[in-house]
Amino acid sequence: MTYRADHFTALIDACVLAGALKRNLLLSLAGAELFRPRWSGEILGEMEVAIAKITNGKADTAKQRSAMERAFPEACVSGYEIYIRSIELPDENDRHVLAAAVRTYAQVLVTDNLRDFPKDKTGPFGIEVKSPDEFIADTITLHMPTAFEAIRKMRERLNHPELTASEIILKVEAHGLPQTASLLTENRSFWG
Template sequence: MFAVLESRFDDALVVNWEPHEGTFGLPDPDDEHVVAAAVVGGADTIVTQNLRDFPADHLPDGLSVRSAAQFAADTVAVSPETAVFALRTMLSRYRNPVVAEEDALKILVSRYRVWASAPPFRAGVKAHAGGSRGRACPRPDYPVGLFG
């Protein structure tokens, strides 16, 4: 799994986070390594469903915590083109079964409760229509992060 991650994201493996572990005073000490890796890796957001164990007053300045739904909604709000590109990139990897864009949006809404994101996603998908696999959606000229 790490080999696949590293082949897609050259900074997927964070090293030397250990000295920071235990310095944040999180409610669950077993989560300290997550913040330590985020700090060393230069992340500005931790995406997790475990929001209660990452209170803002225990995080370093500039680091925030978002649920998957919040992160998706933020991505759509900031850059609908990037979100559509990311969605289509992920869908292009599905072979059996093939997942249609509208079905993927339904999954995002039902599984991750991405209600706020679904309308902008749909609008973006329609604005960049031209193929069910997103070939007509231009690749953003800036990093897509974990999506691309």
């Protein structure tokens, strides 16, 4: 997949990728080439552990990871380990995430753990930290026709069980994405 030069790079944290709905929304938008998604093998490993925990071990996490790797073969960041030691964060276990973002020249780090990536630590690297809700809403707003087409296609893929537009909006809101839910509600005719 080739991306236009004006599309930005976003490193996505494991905590965001673990939830199926957030992951589907983000990867649908990335699949529409609205941004370049990035993660590391370590992030995907953490994602697998989190998915297993969420689903009580019932999900085939290796299959989900493999599907992501096939869909976005250029997304996996390597060579970031050299940056880890020089990075200071409130939680040392998150240093690899910022290191991967630095290595891939990400403009945005998407995470649910905003407090773990304070601006004074990420700003010097030129990396903005955003919640998944803010990031998804911003991406939709910047590219409305393409974004809504990607979301419409995502909705068509969700057939176990099939969800109505109203059900998707309720799920999006229930998963902590109120800005995104509002955009979907206001523009239902374009994707629902």
